[in-house]
Amino acid sequence: MERLMSLFSGLLFGLGLALSGMVDPERVLGFLDVAGAWDPSLAFVMGGALLVFMPGYFLLVRPRRQSLLGEPMAAVPAPTLDTRLLGGAVLFGIGWGMAGICPGPALALITAGQPLIGLFVVAMVTGVLLVDRGWQRTH
Template sequence: MNRVIALLAGILFGMGMVVSQMVDPAKVMGFLNISGNWDPSLAFVMGGALLMFSPCYHLFIKPRQTAISGEVLKVPTTTAIDKPLIIGASLFGLGWGLAGICPGPALTALVTGQQEILLFLAAMAGGQLLVIGWSKLRVRAMQRASS
């Protein structure tokens, strides 16, 4: 049942991405172009999402200890703004600004078969693998230094 709910949520999310045109890099680039011909329509998409999510979160999710599936809900408690967060956010923003698309809409746009989307997803996966490798190297270096 959890997988069915996840599938339905994913389909709903994907439909929202397509209807709002967030899978169109040109539309996103128009939104990010605040010094030129700015297209504010995606701000309404994001605002609408927040207007729907915020009351649902505070009324139905936050008070719960467990999810509907019975799994323990874990709300992040870390509020530190550290170097990895700043670097990661900067790289994410740079990639979003250069490509005009971010991971969620890219996965949704995968069904279009566009070569640009496939290239973006390959680059994203490569970046993830680089970070995983870098993290493992750092952990090993720290373990060697402490022993």
């Protein structure tokens, strides 16, 4: 059941990205171009998503002690700003700004049949595996 819920959540997320046009790298790059021909549509998509998400989160999710599948809710640790977090944020931002694609839309774009998206996903997975391997060696 857990895998089915994960699949449904991922499909719903991908559908939302596709319907909103946020899988289009040109639209994302237009949003990031605040000094040029800025496209505010991504801000409206994010704002609309927050308007839908926040009431449900505060009323239904946050007060729960168990997930809908009966599992205990994992406690979220207090965030710490360390070099690993900041470095990852910088790399993510640079990659997003250069390509106009982040991991969620990249996975949704695999179905578009564009060869460069496949290369992006392979590079993304390789990076994740290399960082994970390096992290395990140091801890």
